[in-house]
Amino acid sequence: GNSVTQMEGPVTLSEEAFLTINCTYTATGYPSLFWYVQYPGEGLQLLLKATKADDKGSNKGFEATYRKETTSFHLEKGSVQVSDSAVFLCAPKGDNFNKFYFGSGTKLNVKP
Amino acid sequence: DTEVTQTPKHLVMGMTNKKSLKCEQHMGHRAMYWYKQKAKKPPELMFVYSYEKLSINESVPSRFSPECPNSSLLNLHLHALQPEDSALYLCASSQDFMGAQYFGPGTRLLVL
Numbered sequence: 592g593n594s595v596t597q598m599e600g601p602v603t604l605s606e607e608a609f610l611t612i613n614c615t616y617t618a619t620g621y622p623s624l625f626w627y628v629q630y631p632g633e634g635l636q637l638l639l640k641a642t643k644a645d646d647k648g649s650n651k652g653f654e655a656t657y658r659k660e661t662t663s664f665h666l667e668k669g670s671v672q673v674s675d676s677a678v679f680l681c682a683p684k685g686d687n688f689n690k691f692y693f694g695s696g697t698k699l700n701v702k703p
Numbered sequence: 704d705t706e707v708t709q710t711p712k713h714l715v716m717g718m719t720n721k722k723s724l725k726c727e728q729h730m731g732h733r734a735m736y737w738y739k740q741k742a743k744k745p746p747e748l749m750f751v752y753s754y755e756k757l758s759i760n761e762s763v764p765s766r767f768s769p770e771c772p773n774s775s776l777l778n779l780h781l782h783a784l785q786p787e788d789s790a791l792y793l794c795a796s797s798q799d800f801m802g803a804q805y806f807g808p809g810t811r812l813l814v815l
Contacts, residue, residue, distance in 0.1 A: 623801055623802075623803075624802055625804075629808075632790075633808060633809075634793055634806045634807055634808040634809045635746065635793065635795075635804075635806040636806070637804070637805065637806075639804050640803055649803045680745055684801065684804075685801060686798075692745070692747070692748060693745040693746055694745065695744075695745055696744075
């Protein structure tokens with residue numbers, strides 16, 4: 592069946608550290624891939640997206656590349672800030688993800 | 704304008720009350736969603752409207768009743784809720800099923 596797997600958190604990093612949050616999915620089709628971010632006490636915000644293989648989505652210093660061969664969409668940032676502390680949710684969406692569900696979310700804590 | 708608005712921001716209700724949550728978007732999106740989010744969990748899909756018609760109901764109890772009066776508005780009518788229904792209720796919209804979803808800030812509901 593279709594599913595999405597995110598690395599478990601929380602992830603705790605020092606400011607300016609490199610961030611990777613893994614996301615892999617299983618699908619029989621070609622979903623569009625999204626990362627959402629949820630800051631404390633707020634709703635979800637679209638962070639970035641990619642709609643086809645090898646596309647790279649980027650926003651606010653975060654990047655993720657649609658890797659069809661490994662069915663992954665890992666989120667990266669070269670230098671995190673305290674203000675990046677949030678929950679990050681991976682969300683494939685498309686023909687075979689018609690149930691519109693999110694990954695379990697990964698909480699990021701960035702310490703000064 | 705990429706804003707989805709939700710009212711009220713907070714709601715406290717008793718188990719015998721009837722209340723409604725409201726959601727509005729003016730992006731011309733034709734798909735609208737209700738999600739329920741419990742603390743430290745990802746959002747769970749409840750309902751999807753497409754072109755003002757209910758297209759997905761994720762086996763939600765009948766004490767939750769959605770309504771889409773027009774293409775910009777989405778309501779969630781609440782009646783005889785249980786304390787376990789206390790959660791953050793998120794509304795979202797997208798251009799179509801393949802597109803990114805844009806979320807409102809949510810209504811934080813407490814059922815006493």
